[in-house]
Amino acid sequence: MSFILSDRLTCAAAVALAMIALPPAALAQSGYDPASAANMSLRITTLEDQIRQLNGQVEQLTFQLRQMQDMMRRMSEDTEYRFQEMGHGGVPANAPSVAGQPHVMQYPQQPSGQPQMLGQGLGQAPTGAPVQGAGQPLDLSQALGQPGTLGLGQPGQQGQILGAPPQPLGAQLVAAPTDSPKDAYDLSYGYILRGEFDLAEASFRDFLTRFPGDELAGNAQYWLGESLYARGNYRDAADAFLKGFNNYPDSAKAPDSLYKLGMSLKELGQTDAACSTFAELPRRYPRAPQAVQERARSEMQKSGC
Incomplete structure (x- = not known):
């Protein structure tokens, strides 16, 4: 509706300007009245102001539409995961189970007293990760600096320990209705849907x-x-996505974590490392959702990989 009204106003302004631009003789013959x-002229000025206002409204609506599309994508991805969980009886597809025992996924753990740093173990395939073909393993050490850290700043800043406590919040967290992991996850995901990323x-x-x-830890990671990436905190976002890729390789969100790791590196100006990350996605996860693979290919083209 806004586009149609804008077009009509533009046409009216063009007609009025054409009338003013007529030569004096033509104006005299047509009964020109000062x-x-x-x-x-006053009406044209008013129409121009209205057009500017409409353009501003169109830009605002476009921004809101993009936000809604992003939110719908997130909801679709989470719904897809939940259907996968239902199809496997609540157990991830690649997770082994022992009869008579509750299933608990086991993930690589760091030795006691040694916190995991960004880039650690990146040159090796994560435990249980499906390594495909003869392609080289993902290695970002040359592009990012010394092994074990991002190499994007001074020591103690960019080599931040993963899992550091967040900054104090302006709003207070709400407790989950029960102590179950599912309720805690749903509460956390609700903040994502409402855009309350802090x-x-x-x-x-x-x-x-x-x-x-x-079993929801990979999704949570x-x-x-995403909560960091949405606020422009790309360094900490890269930390989080890398940890999700390394520690939860069998999670339904592992391909997404690898893709968003590449996006975070791209935002940090590490284009070569981002290209290596995007290229690794189809090798590690050839059965990743088609949408994720297409986004990775698109970003490779945009980045000139």
């Missing part, structure tokens, strides 16, 4: 501290990265 011309970060960090071996 008062009418002044009135027409609360989402704190809530997902709390989830990962309390339920590191839960991914959304932790």
Whole structure:
């Protein structure tokens, strides 16, 4: 509706301007009236102001539409994961189970007293990760600096320990209705859907501290990265996505974590490392959702990989 009205106003302004541009002889023959011309000029000015206002409204609506599309994509991805969970009886597809025992996913753990740093173990395939073909393993050490750190700043800043507590929040977190991992996850994901990314970060960090071996931990690690990425905190987002890729290789969100790791590196200006990450996605996860693979290919083309 806004586009149609804008087009009509533009046409009206063009007609009025054409009338003013007529030569004096033509104006005299047509009964030119200075008062009418002044009135027409005022109307044109008013129409131009209205057009500018409409353009501003169109830009605002376009921005809101993009936000809604992004939110719908997130909801679709999470719904897809939940259907996968239902199809496997609540157990991830690649997770082994022992009869008579509750299933708890096991993930690589760091030796006691040695916190995991960004880039650590990146040159090796994560435990249980499907390595495909003869392609070289993902190695970002040359592009990012010294092994074990991002290499994007001074020591102690960019080599930040993963899982650091978030900054104090302006709003207070709400407690989950029960102590179950699912309720805690749903509460955290609700913050994502409402765009409350600072609360989402704190809530997902709390989830990962309390339920590191839960089947939803891989998803939680991914959304932790998204909560940071959405606020432009690309360095910490890269930390979170890398940890999701390394520690939860069998998670439904592992391909997404690898893709968003590449996006974070691209935002940090590490184009070569981002290209290596995008190229690794189809090799590690050839059965990743088609949408994720297409986005990775698109970003490779945009980046000139």
